[in-house]
Amino acid sequence: MPRIPSNVAATLPRKLGPAPKPLPSNFKPTEAKARSLFRQLWRMGSLSIMYTNPGRDMIRRKIREAFNESQDNPKTDPDEIRQQWERALNTKFFFEVASTRYGIEHTVISNLTRISAEEMNGTARPKNQSMRVSQKRISEEYNSTIQALNESMGLSLR
Numbered sequence: 153m154p155r156i157p158s159n160v161a162a163t164l165p166r167k168l169g170p171a172p173k174p175l176p177s178n179f180k181p182t183e184a185k186a187r188s189l190f191r192q193l194w195r196m197g198s199l200s201i202m203y204t205n206p207g208r209d210m211i212r213r214k215i216r217e218a219f220n221e222s223q224d225n226p227k228t229d230p231d232e233i234r235q236q237w238e239r240a241l242n243t244k245f246f247f248e249v250a251s252t253r254y255g256i257e258h259t260v261i262s263n264l265t266r267i268s269a270e271e272m273n274g275t276a277r278p279k280n281q282s283m284r285v286s287q288k289r290i291s292e293e294y295n296s297t298i299q300a301l302n303e304s305m306g307l308s309l310r
Contacts, residue, residue, distance in 0.1 A: 172244070200250035
């Protein structure tokens with residue numbers, strides 16, 4: 153179990169908040185709510201990896217990508233909008249759990265950010281064709297695992 157630095161321990165939530173409830177059917181997102189959600193996700197995401205670099209930068213980059221993507225291709229169906237917001241709130245709760253319990257949730261977030269950072273920096277391209285094929289299969293399996301985790305838990309991890 154990692155030792156928690158004192159500056160991080162001071163920011164940890166004392167008690168885990170309640171799980172997010174389903175949004176009402178007449179939910180209307182506003183720009184202020186979206187900005188608030190962005191900041192909450194960023195704050196809880198950074199806290200869930202104990203403000204380490206490059207994890208903190210990867211969290212910010214992934215959240216920014218998701219919000220920019222949703223602005224570029226806005227959803228028009230109210231049910232899709234509500235589902236997207238519920239997934240974001242579930243992800244925020246997952247980050248909160250990861251920040252209070254250093255178990256599987258924390259490990260998942262740490263590994264996601266570490267792998268994203270490695271992919272961003274670029275790994276050496278294997279010279280052997282069989283290694284390239286194997287690396288591609290590993291990447292596909294990784295992405296399908298993340299997708300299955302998102303579907304089963306109603307999250308929006310990337």
